[in-house]
Amino acid sequence: MTLIYGHRGAKGEAPENTLVSFRKCLEHGVTRCELDLHLSRDGELMVIHDPTLKRTTGRRGKVAEHSAEELRSYDARLGGPGWPQPTPIPTLAELFEQCPFEHWQLEVKSASRERASRTVKAIHALTERYGLADKVTVTSSSRVVLRALRHWAPELSRGLVAEYAWLDPLKVAKQYDCDLLALNWTLCTPERLLKAQQQGLHVSVWTVNEPALMRRLADFGADSVITDFPGLAVETLGLA
Template sequence: MTILYGHRGARGEAPENTLPSFNRALEAGVTRVELDLHLSSDRQLMVIHDPTLKRTTRIRGKVSQHTAEELNQIDARYALPNWPSACAIPTLQMLFEACPEIEHYQLEVKSGSAGQSRIVLQAIADLVSHFGLEKRVVITSSSRTLLRYARDSRYGLSTGLVEEYGILDPIRSAQRYGCDFLVLNWKLCTAQRVRQAQQAGLHVSVWTVNEPDLMRRLVEMDVDSIITDVPALAVRTLTSS
């Protein structure tokens, strides 16, 4: 059975990567979510997609230039028009505390350098251990540097390769870095690739899937999970199929 993940919570229905967005996914019955992480200046894990603030907050500057407390005071509702109330940029700790009903997290890390990878992965491991969520998270990234560091350091949490372009064989790449998940752009999905990935022991998760016909095609391919901006629509679509 194909599982649903809410993309940045419920990106198409509430301001992405904010607590209202994750709550919207839960209200739709989707208890698994994908989200993005960047470090604040005081090395707190912030739930935000871009390294800069402009798109979601209308404020210039980088996430890394602000403390977590400062970022918590910034309104991040502006990527979704006409949302009626302010939405803070949350820390990952705030999300873990606010939404214990979430059953599984795909935590996408944008970091590239080896030094940054070490800091981010350690911060995630510490927080996940504190909340006892070791079996409920996978750390995903398109950064081969980060995945290589995780492999070579024998990182204790599951990892996944995020693949958008497929220039190199994504299945072999995921295996090379010891990943458990292969997170594919839907355009890279074929029934053969899905089957081969699953035979290699990989969970195949596909993004970003918002059209009902595409959802049904991917279910027919037997993908393990679909990442969607519109959890409510996805639930209706898959329960009526």
């Protein structure tokens, strides 16, 4: 059975990476989600995709230049489906407290070595505090981040995000002892999928929004799909 992950909550139905988006995902009965993390100026894990604020809030500057309190006051509903009320940028702690997901894919973008270490340590501390270490896989396309994960949080599950085929994703995943491969759907051939699964990897394919593609990947045997439309995925594939 192919599992369903809500992409940034339910990105196609509500403003991405906001509390309303994750609640929308849960309303569909989808209890797995994928989200993105950046550190605030004061070291809080903020749930936002871009390193800058412009696209989702219309504000200038980088996430890292603002305090968590400031970021939580910004309305992040720009550029997504229309939404009647303001939707603030949440902290990961807020999501852990308010959204009972069974599994979380937490993506960390490329970062300097120092920043990667700080981010990984913050994730480790928060998952420990909320007792969620066994319900989290931290993913990244960055070797710097994967290296930091192996060093600072070896007990947390790791995943490689693979968007391009110029590096053999299976080789890189093995090199960093990953449990999960988050694979761009354009790279998901039956041969690569089978080879990854034989290597012991859970293969999570993104971003899958068309019913025909959902069905095709399920037929291939993909372990999970990451979608902007979790409600549509439930209609198409059913729930595990």
